[in-house]
Amino acid sequence: MANLKEGDTFPEGVEFSYIPYTPETSSPTSCGIPITLKASQEFSSKKVVLFAVPGAFTPGCSVRHLPGYIEHAEKMRGKGVDLVCVVASNDAFVMSAWGKVNGIKDEILFLSDPDAKFSKSIGWDMGVSPNRTARYAMVLDHGKVVYAEKEPGRDVTVSGALAVLAKL
Numbered sequence: 001m002a003n004l005k006e007g008d009t010f011p012e013g014v015e016f017s018y019i020p021y022t023p024e025t026s027s028p029t030s031c032g033i034p035i036t037l038k039a040s041q042e043f044s045s046k047k048v049v050l051f052a053v054p055g056a057f058t059p060g061c062s063v064r065h066l067p068g069y070i071e072h073a074e075k076m077r078g079k080g081v082d083l084v085c086v087v088a089s090n091d092a093f094v095m096s097a098w099g100k101v102n103g104i105k106d107e108i109l110f111l112s113d114p115d116a117k118f119s120k121s122i123g124w125d126m127g128v129s130p131n132r133t134a135r136y137a138m139v140l141d142h143g144k145v146v147y148a149e150k151e152p153g154r155d156v157t158v159s160g161a162l163a164v165l166a167k168l
Helices: 039-043 059-078 092-101 114-121 161-167
Strands: 015-018 035-038 047-052 083-088 109-112 136-141 144-150
Touching: 015 039, 015 092, 035 039, 047 059, 047 161, 059 083, 059 161, 092 109, 136 161, 144 161
Parallel strands: 047 083, 083 109
Antiparallel strands: 015 035, 015 109, 047 136, 136 144
């Protein structure tokens, strides 16, 4: 599949894993049970912001990318967004812990894309081993892509929260 662009339909069969927040597993040292999010189905009836990072707990992702989404998640919801999701190739346990140490309950879904399978399918992986997602963002409206941009370099520009917010 080619890169997703405005007007495309989100691909069929896309699944991510994640661990839903529960008060019982609110500590970063508590594990939950990963479940499958059937993204193609779930996203077909919602307005979704999906952004990808190369890795949980990495400096650029933790300091420059995620904080903007934490800060602006409510503004996005005010513009009709049902789900804000971050995806990385880390496993669901690492993604869950990353959300917890950032104080996130269920305001943002921390999704695992093992081996960057989805990102690779749209040509937006880093092409390294082990495989990692590239840095990108997309807005989906009931399964249709209304914004999709991959970072042209190492900075957070077109995939940052302010760039996405401007497209809502």
